[in-house]
Amino acid sequence: MLLFTLLLEVIWILAADGGQHWTYEGELENQHCLWASEENCSRSIRDSDLTLPGPHGPDHWPDSYPECGSNAQSPINIQTQSVTFDPELPALQPHGYDQPGTKPLELHNNGHTVQLSLPPTLHLEGFSGKYVAVQLHLHWGQKGSPGGSEHQINSEATAAELHIVHYDSDSYESLSEAAQRPQGLAVLGILIEVGETKNPAYEHILSRLHEIRHKDQKTSVPPFNVTELLPPRLEQYFRYNGSLTTPPCYQSVLWTVFNQRAQISIGQLEKLRETLFSTQEEPLTLLVQNHRVPQPLNQRIVLASFIQVRSLYTTGKMLSLGVGILFGCLCLLLAVYFIARKIRKKRLGNQKSVVFTSAQATEA
Structure with a gap:
C-alpha cells in the first residue's frame, strides 16, 4: 500500500509539473488591483515594490498548459445572491478522517505550497462515487496583504485556504488518470480566517514548518484527527464544477467550498507567511502569495446546499x-x-x- 501511495505521488508530480517551470510571479499586482480602485490601480502598482509579471507567472500559464486558459477555471468569486439552492445535495460524509492510521504523514515543501500526504483510508461519501483522499495543502498571502484565500465569497477573501484533494477511486485506477477526467477529482475548500485562539489541529502542520523551510524538504507528522481541520457545519456548502488552481489546471474538479470558516490565530498565520522558502539555495525567496485570483464564472452554475438568508440592506x-x-x-x-x-x-x-x-x- 505504501508503494502504491508513493507511485501515485510520483505520477501526480509528473502530471502537475509536465516538465515546465511555473510560478505565481505576476499574480501579485493583479491581486492588488482587486483591492485598489480602478483609477488608482496603475499608479499603485507603479509606486509600489510589487514584482512585475514574470515569464512563468499566471498570465503565461496557458502558454505551457493550455487548459489554464479554458472557460471553467478555479478559483471563483461566489456571489451568494446568484447561487441556486439544491435541496437534493446530500450531506458530506468524511470517513476515516478521525482515524488516519498509525503511520506518520509526510509533510512536503514543494516550492509552491506546503503539502501533507493522506492515506487512502480517508474517503468521502455524499457523491455519486467514492472519493479517496490523496493530500491536503494550503494557500496564503503575505504580511500586510488583506487576503490569501483563493476562493472568495461576495468578493471577500480570507487570510488563507485549505484544500483537501480526493479522486474517484470507483471509476479510475489512479490520481493521474482521474485528474484528466470530468469530475475525476473532488476537492474540499476551507476558508481560513484569523481568530483569537490557536487552532490545535492546524498546529499539527504549522509547528513543523521550520523543518521544511527550503524547497523539496520533507518531514514526518504524527497522524492526527483531520476532521478537526474542517468547519463544524459540513452541511452548509457551495458546489460547482471547476479546475485545479495550479498548472496543469485540469477542469476535472468537483468543488465543495464550505460556507463556514475555520480559524487560526494571528501567530499561526504569521508562521505560515514567514517560515517557508520557494527556493533551495541563495538567494532565498519567501514562499508567499501562492494563490490564484478568481477566474470568470462564465456560464457555470454554483449550487448551495442551504438557503441563503439574504439581507436587502447593507450594515450601514x-x-x-x-x-x-x-x-x-x-x-x-x-x-x-x-x-x-x-x-x-x-x-x-x-x-x-x-x-x-x-x-x-x-x-x-
Missing part, C-alpha cells in the same frame, strides 16, 4: 434604519406623553369647573 443602511426607528419611537413616545398630559390637564380643569359650579349652586 441597517444601522441608519435602526437609528431612524429608535428616533421615531422616541418622538412618538414624547407626542403621546404631551397629548396625555394635555388631556389630563383638561380633565383637571373640567373637574375644578364642576366643583366651582356646584359650590355656587349650594350657596344660592
Whole structure:
C-alpha cells in the first residue's frame, strides 16, 4: 500500500509539473488591483515594490498548459445572491478522517505550497462515487496583504485556504488518470480566517514548518484527527464544477467550498507567511502569495446546499434604519406623553369647573 501511495505521488508530480517551470510571479499586482480602485490601480502598482509579471507567472500559464486558459477555471468569486439552492445535495460524509492510521504523514515543501500526504483510508461519501483522499495543502498571502484565500465569497477573501484533494477511486485506477477526467477529482475548500485562539489541529502542520523551510524538504507528522481541520457545519456548502488552481489546471474538479470558516490565530498565520522558502539555495525567496485570483464564472452554475438568508440592506443602511426607528419611537413616545398630559390637564380643569359650579349652586 505504501508503494502504491508513493507511485501515485510520483505520477501526480509528473502530471502537475509536465516538465515546465511555473510560478505565481505576476499574480501579485493583479491581486492588488482587486483591492485598489480602478483609477488608482496603475499608479499603485507603479509606486509600489510589487514584482512585475514574470515569464512563468499566471498570465503565461496557458502558454505551457493550455487548459489554464479554458472557460471553467478555479478559483471563483461566489456571489451568494446568484447561487441556486439544491435541496437534493446530500450531506458530506468524511470517513476515516478521525482515524488516519498509525503511520506518520509526510509533510512536503514543494516550492509552491506546503503539502501533507493522506492515506487512502480517508474517503468521502455524499457523491455519486467514492472519493479517496490523496493530500491536503494550503494557500496564503503575505504580511500586510488583506487576503490569501483563493476562493472568495461576495468578493471577500480570507487570510488563507485549505484544500483537501480526493479522486474517484470507483471509476479510475489512479490520481493521474482521474485528474484528466470530468469530475475525476473532488476537492474540499476551507476558508481560513484569523481568530483569537490557536487552532490545535492546524498546529499539527504549522509547528513543523521550520523543518521544511527550503524547497523539496520533507518531514514526518504524527497522524492526527483531520476532521478537526474542517468547519463544524459540513452541511452548509457551495458546489460547482471547476479546475485545479495550479498548472496543469485540469477542469476535472468537483468543488465543495464550505460556507463556514475555520480559524487560526494571528501567530499561526504569521508562521505560515514567514517560515517557508520557494527556493533551495541563495538567494532565498519567501514562499508567499501562492494563490490564484478568481477566474470568470462564465456560464457555470454554483449550487448551495442551504438557503441563503439574504439581507436587502447593507450594515450601514441597517444601522441608519435602526437609528431612524429608535428616533421615531422616541418622538412618538414624547407626542403621546404631551397629548396625555394635555388631556389630563383638561380633565383637571373640567373637574375644578364642576366643583366651582356646584359650590355656587349650594350657596344660592
